Amino acid sequence: xxxxxxxxxxxxxxxxxxxxxxxxxxxxxxxxxxxxxxxxxxxxxxxxxxxxxxxxxxxxxxxxxxxxxxxxxxxxxxxxxxxxxxxxxxxxxxxxxxxxxxxxxxxxxxxxxxxxxxxxxxxxxxxxxxxxxxxxxxxxxxxxxxxxxxxxxxxx
Numbered sequence: 501x502x503x504x505x506x507x508x509x510x511x512x513x514x515x516x517x518x519x520x521x522x523x524x525x526x527x528x529x530x531x532x533x534x535x536x537x538x539x540x541x542x543x544x545x546x547x548x549x550x551x552x553x554x555x556x557x558x559x560x561x562x563x564x565x566x567x568x569x570x571x572x573x574x575x576x577x578x579x580x581x582x583x584x585x586x587x588x589x590x591x592x593x594x595x596x597x598x599x600x601x602x603x604x605x606x607x608x609x610x611x612x613x614x615x616x617x618x619x620x621x622x623x624x625x626x627x628x629x630x631x632x633x634x635x636x637x638x639x640x641x642x643x644x645x646x647x648x649x650x651x652x653x654x655x656x
Contacts, residue, residue: 517554539590552577575613582606602634623649
């Protein structure tokens with residue numbers, strides 16, 4: 501088994517509060533059966549690209565609960581990923597190769613964090629994950645999540 505996680509990765513933060521994240525992962529696993537002369541190979545590769553920006557002293561135009569009087573920081577992030585998994589069986593005595601399972605997974609995850617004060621953070625998020633199978637006995641699956649999360653920090 502060989503894992504190169506991450507094979508290549510870059511994290512950069514600039515003076516303007518812009519940050520960039522790029523990561524490339526690769527893995528390969530081989531298993532051989534001498535009983536029926538099969539070699540099973542699983543290959544996986546993944547690339548993730550993300551970025552974000554922090555905006556300082558942003559005033560939100562919401563008049564409820566006195567929020568419109570607050571000026572606070574906003575963090576905006578977007579992450580996009582593509583993962584490719586494929587498992588194939590090689591019949592050594594027949595020189596035949598066929599895929600047995602695998603999928604391509606695409607993820608998109610933007611989020612916005614609004615820091616009300618040092619104890620309360622509002623987070624608006626959206627996650628979409630779509631898998632596209634390589635074999636005909638599996639179905640494509642799309643999962644979507646989104647919403648608002650309120651985070652309270654106690655004990656500071």
